[in-house]
Amino acid sequence: DTAVSQTPKYLVTQMGNDKSIKCEQNLGHDTMYWYKQDSKKFLKIMFSYNNKELIINETVPNRFSPKSPDKAHLNLHINSLELGDSAVYFCASSQDLGGGDTQYFGPGTRLTVL
Amino acid sequence: KNQVEQSPQSLIILEGKNCTLQCNYTVSPFSNLRWYKQDTGRGPVSLTIMTFSENTKSNGRYTATLDADTKQSSLHITASQLSDSASYICVVSDSGGGADGLTFGKGTHLIIQP
Secondary structure (H helix, E strand, C coil): CCCEEEECCEEEECCCCCEEEEEEECCCCCEEEEEEECCCCCEEEEEEEECCEEEECCCCCCCEEEEEEECCEEEEEECCCCHHHCEEEEEEEECCCCCCCCCEECCCEEEEEC | CCCEEEECCEEEEECCCCEEEEEEECCCCEEEEEEEEECCCCCCEEEEEEECCCCEEEECCEEEEEECCCCEEEEEECCCCHHHCEEEEEEEEECCCCHHHEEECCCEEEEEEC
C-alpha cells in the first residue's frame, strides 16, 4: 500500500530531450514537493506545492516545471535536459506546508542524461 | 546563511555495537530538528523530530538528543543491526515555516558489518 509513488524509477535519456516524472500520494496530504539528490547524496528542495499554490525555488532553472492536476499528483517536467540534471529526484508530501509536518518521501527516480 | 553540518561523513562499525552521529547547525530562528534514515535506493524516512523544548526523543533503538544552546544534535544507535546500514540525514527547520525554511545536512553514511 504505497503512500508516495513515483514513475519511472529509472530514466535514461539524451541531452536536449524533454522528459516527465510522475508522482502520486494517497495520504490525503495538502502539500507536495520535489527534491533533487546529487551524486554526493545532498538533498535540495526544488519546489513545494500547497493547495494549488506553487512555491518556486529561485535557484531552479526554468527548464523545470511542476504541474499539479490535483492535490494527489505533482508531476515534474524537464525541458532541454542537460548533463548536470543527472540525479535522483524525490517526490514527497506532508499534511501541510509548515516546517513542523513530517514529509513522506517516494522511492525516487534516477535520471541519467547522456 | 543557514547551515547543517554532519559528522562523521561515513562510519563503519560491527554489528551489535553502539554509535553516535553528530549534527551541528547554524539555522536561526530555530523551529525543529529531524533525523531521517535513507536506505540505499529508497527515499528518506523520518526517525525523530524535536522542537526547541525537547532535548531527547527515542524511536526504538534510535535516540536523538538536542542542545538548542550549543545548536548541536546527536543520533545514538544502540545494539546496531545490519538493517541500520543507511545514510542518516539531519534536517533543521527555521521558524519561518514552509519547505524553503528546511536546511538539509549532507548525511552520515553508516555501514554495519557482521
